[in-house]
Amino acid sequence: MTPSPTPAPGPARGADLVITGCTVLTHDQDERVVFREDAAIVVRDGVVDDVTSTAEAAGLAAGERIDARGQVAMPGLVNCHTHAPMVALRGLAEDLPTEEWFNDVVWPVESNLTEQDVESGARLACAEMIRGGVTCFADHYFAMDAVAAVVAECGMRAHLGQAYFSSQGDRGREESLEFALRHRGGAGGRITTALAPHAPYTVTDADLAATAELARAHGLPVHLHASENRDQADTSLARHGVTPIEVLERTGVLDTDVLIAHGTGILERDLPVLARARGRTAVASAPRGYLKFGWPTTTPVRALREIGVPVGLATDGAASNNSLDVWEAMALTALIQKSTTGDPRWLTSRQALHHATLQSAQAVGLAGQVGSIAPGRRADIVLVDLTGPHTQPVHDLAATLVHSARSGDVRTTIVDGRILMRDRELLTIDVPEVVEALGRRMPALLDRSHGRRIQEYDT
Ligand SMILES: [Zn+2]
Structure with a gap:
């Protein structure tokens, strides 16, 4: 200087x-x-x-x-839905269907996670994202105090939520709230927070309704997975007679400001439900993982835009993606939209840039603050x-x-x-040091001999 x-x-x-x-x-x-x-x-x-x-x-x-x-x-690009610490599992569960990916590898391994693993993973993820032009990320994971500390230290902006399953009992939901209140406005205002139920298939209607109540009472948004794929929508219809999006409506979640991850299983009947949502609703699309899992559909970007729902760009965790490259998500979104709609005029490069900037800022609740280079913006x-x-x-x-x-x-x-x-x-992260710290933990982290899982995947 x-x-x-x-x-x-x-x-x-x-x-x-x-x-x-x-x-x-x-x-x-x-x-x-x-x-x-x-x-x-x-x-x-x-x-x-x-x-x-x-x-x-x-x-x-x-x-x-x-x-x-x-x-x-x-x-700066915004990664609207990720699980940053999952970079530790990058390449660990390859070429598997969703169910085996969760039940045989990811959820057994995640039962070994320590706060130190989450911290090292988050640090490596932030290094990768800063290198890729990402300035803000919406994270949804466990031991999120460690992620908040890394955000404070490395200088990024983040929208953080402590994930929970109903299998954790009331404690999971309570901790998600405590985290959101403790860190809201943290790191000099760079941290915003959300309540983070995992998904309608792992969180009961009662817990979703309680979460919606808490969101309204405390002025917090909700960030969760919903209708991630068509199987989840079909199973929800067969078991409960309603789609996952309709579950969000009947539990009051759509009355809050909600960020829905993926939504590739959003059906025609869900569109009026989303259109009449009383809260600010947005969807995060992470197209690379959908291709990799062989899901038959992608986020219905065009239909969502027609009803005014912003679609932000995302990578999901690196265990499925396998990177945190939002630039690639932008290019893939443009290409997959052309391919699935059969229309080369949708989505244009300018539209892709609109998703990458203003819509992604809206998706993480930062409209008017980031997503545009203009006087008064961060x-x-x-x-x-x-x-x-x-x-x-x-x-x-x-x-x-x-x-x-x-x-x-x-x-x-x-x-x-x-x-x-x-x-x-x-300038703020020492990559070789982080890689070494993660490497030391690998044998214990990857051990699946205990036969435990943090949760069971059953759409
Ligand atoms: Zn996810």
Whole structure:
């Protein structure tokens, strides 16, 4: 950092950070993506103070400057549904159907989890996400105090929920609430929280109804899996005569602000239910896992958009994905939508960028705060290098970003005005140290000889 010796005239005080020479991805008043060339971003107190021209910003005193010529500045990506610590299980349960994946590998292994494993896993996950241009993630897991501590330390933004099953008794639900109240507004406001029942097939109607009550009483959102796949919707109909989405309605969960993970089993009959939900409802789509599990359908993005439900991009945990690459989720969402609708005009690159920015911010309850580079928004910004051979020439910048660029093209990642990665170098996490710590725990973590599971998968 080289502070300017003489403060420039004009503003009372210099900026904390000025990024110059870049093309900035902004939005117009109709939320359309607009690219502003040779632009500068001025950051003060963690907030975007101004988006101006490079010439205008030339004389501005700044604590730190980034010359971003050849790069695009875009809002940091949001991973709208993940289980960050599951990076520890990356590649452990391959080429299996959902039921065997849960019952034979993941849930037996998770019965060995310690708080230390969750912490190391979260740290590795945050390193991966920062490297991939993700500035915020919605996490749904166990021992979440450890994840909150890692978020505070590494500088990311996060929307955290302590997951629970009804098999844990009342305690699981109570702990989910205690966690949400304890950490709400934590890490200097970078942490927001949610109540996090696992799913309608592992949480009873009574527990879902109690959770909805608590959400309303405490002004908390709910984050859960629902209608993850078509099998779950069919089983719910056969057993209870209602779909998982209808379960959310009758238990009052749709009266709260709810983030639904996956929803690839959302049926035609669910659409009016979602349309009349009284709370703010959003769906997180993690398409890579659906392909891998061989699920017959994907999140019905087009139908959800027609009823005004935002669809945020996600990766789910790395045990199924196998990465936390939201960039890839963006490209896959565009491709799978074209393929499943049979319409090359849906979804366009600009629409994909709208999902990646404003809709993802809405999904995690941060509309108006992140998801856009504009005065007053938190300065969560990534700089993407488009000088590589695979991104040249640029005829359509939106298409270049969605279909040619990769997460590895992100050079710099900034959250709340703080640089977490500069020129590909992570500044807040020591990756070799984390990998070593995780490695030491592997034999004990992977032991399945005890025959225990934290839960049984039965759609
Ligand atoms: Zn999940």
